[in-house]
Amino acid sequence: MEAASVAEEFAALYGREPEGVWQAPGRINLIGEHTDYNDGFVLPVALPHAARVAVARRDDGLVRVHSSQGDGAVVEFTVDSLAPRSVAGWAAYPAGALWVLREDGHPVPGIDLHLDSDVPFGAGLSSSAALQCAVLLALDELLGLGIERPRLARLAQRAENDYVGAPVGVMDQTASLCCTEGAALFLDTRDMAQRQVPLDLAAAGLVLLVVDTRVEHGHADGAYRRRREGCERSADLLGVKALRDVEAAGGRELDVLLARLPEEELRRLTRHVVTENARVREAVGLLDAGELRSLGPVLTAGHASQRDDFAISCPQSDAAVDTALAAGALGARQTGGGFGGCVIVLTEPAQVPGITAAVTAAYAAQDGWNAPAFFTATPAPGARRLR
Structure with a gap:
């Protein structure tokens, strides 16, 4: 799944080129389960499997999202309609990313988005966090927000907690955004201090x-x-x-x-x-x-x-x-x-x-x-x- 093919599928869907393609990986956790929401320590590793999103902004407040792993339908909603749980299914994760940025005080435009992911769904490898982090990183860069990655991880966690309704900790999002190649991420989830361990x-x-x-x-x-x-x-x-x-x-x-x-x-x-x-x-x-x-x-x-x-x-x-x-x-x-x-x-x-x-x-x-x-x-x- 190359960036070029994701961009081509975007263009075929929406009749225009994306402004960019971003990816965020799934993860495994070497050790440290259910410690993250207890302010504890975790040791995750990013996987080669990733969610890849092609994105372009819109100026009319409309959001259109499509997944290669979905039923083929383009899901539509508006930025103004965003409220916790207002969008269901896989589309709740990009919706949650838009919602949490708006709640954090950033002006959020409509977007067109196409997703292609090879992170196995429902396998405990953070497929949802990968999707949400890919969307948040895309929006951060497209809008020039300059949000530091640990902070972006906290926003992704809030989106999953408050928008999707899943009471997860911050490990998955931080792993997806902050892991490096050839290392495990030693993360203190209380203060977000982190170290790459070879x-x-x-x-x-x-x-x-x-x-x-x-x-x-x-x-x-x-x-x-x-x-x-x-x-x-x-x-x-x-x-x-x-x-x-x-x-x-x-x-x-x-x-x-x-x-x-x-x-x-x-x-x-x-x-x-x-x-x-x-x-x-x-x-x-x-x-x-x-x-x-x-x-x-x-x-x-x-x-x-x-x-x-x-x-x-x-x-x-x-x-x-x-x-x-x-x-x-x-x-x-x-x-x-x-x-x-x-x-x-x-x-x-x-x-x-x-x-x-x-x-x-x-x-x-x-x-x-x-x-x-x-x-x-x-x-x-x-x-x-x-x-």
């Missing part, structure tokens, strides 16, 4: 295999929201601003702290966030030291915490993790918001055929499971203009 898998003789469980997940549903609300309640009961502020050494110290919470569910949610923040920092230390092989057990421990404490795994994800480990992987975990999506597997290249065959066979043995899909992930650049 991630040269090939030099270490390793690959990251991504297993798409083919179980779609969604962030705008009640399960995700209930966990976020539970984390916020736990922080309030513990007298801290966010669970990021719970600094327990683990073991008995953590158990004593958790005993202050009145419900087992709150204790489990809190234990996951506290230990997951520690795993992010441990992972960064290993990458800094060049000890990439030692990352495997950290990933696997993260999956156990998602499964047992945060309760966001699913049978397909658990099967992919367990089967990959049994087939020789160094570590594996579910990545993304949970309830399906993708599993990442850290392994040697020679183990990939055996792992893919074993996971495929494990899925085939279960009635009603979709066949998994596989690809290897390499750290890619963040959002940018293509032409």
Whole structure:
């Protein structure tokens, strides 16, 4: 999917040339799930898969958007009509980008937009954030706004929270906008401090295999929201601003702290966030030291915490993790918001055929499971203009 083909499809749709083509990538998260809305730490990596948008401004306030992955229809609405949830489906994301810029005090014109994306939808790889970030970057550059990328990520998060209605944190948007090629992004979501941590898998003789469980997940549903609300309640009961502020050494110290919470569910949610923040920092230390092989057990421990404490795994994800480990992987975990999506597997290249065959066979043995899909992930650049 080259920029030229996206521009050509735009011209065929709208009868004029776009003013430019922009792209923003999807992401995987090495470690740090559900820590971002708790003011914690995350370690995402941008994927080569990206949402690409061709855009041109209009002077009549009309917005026309079209997706190669949609039903073929051009969705139309006006800038003046924008209000939370006033546009549904995939078009809510470009609508939300326009809405949030207007809410931030910027004059927003109508636009024509054509989207072509190869980020798998519903796979936990941030297809929605990629689309929204591509549109926001295009508008920022076309309108000469000069918004810094961490701020642009916050605007994208607000659009998804307040316009779309999904209570997500800021990791996905920041990864899409700020990741660099060949590195993982160590992000402190409280103050948006960030550092690019080199991630040269090939030099270490390793690959990251991504297993798409083919179980779609969604962030705008009640399960995700209930966990976020539970984390916020736990922080309030513990007298801290966010669970990021719970600094327990683990073991008995953590158990004593958790005993202050009145419900087992709150204790489990809190234990996951506290230990997951520690795993992010441990992972960064290993990458800094060049000890990439030692990352495997950290990933696997993260999956156990998602499964047992945060309760966001699913049978397909658990099967992919367990089967990959049994087939020789160094570590594996579910990545993304949970309830399906993708599993990442850290392994040697020679183990990939055996792992893919074993996971495929494990899925085939279960009635009603979709066949998994596989690809290897390499750290890619963040959002940018293509032409």
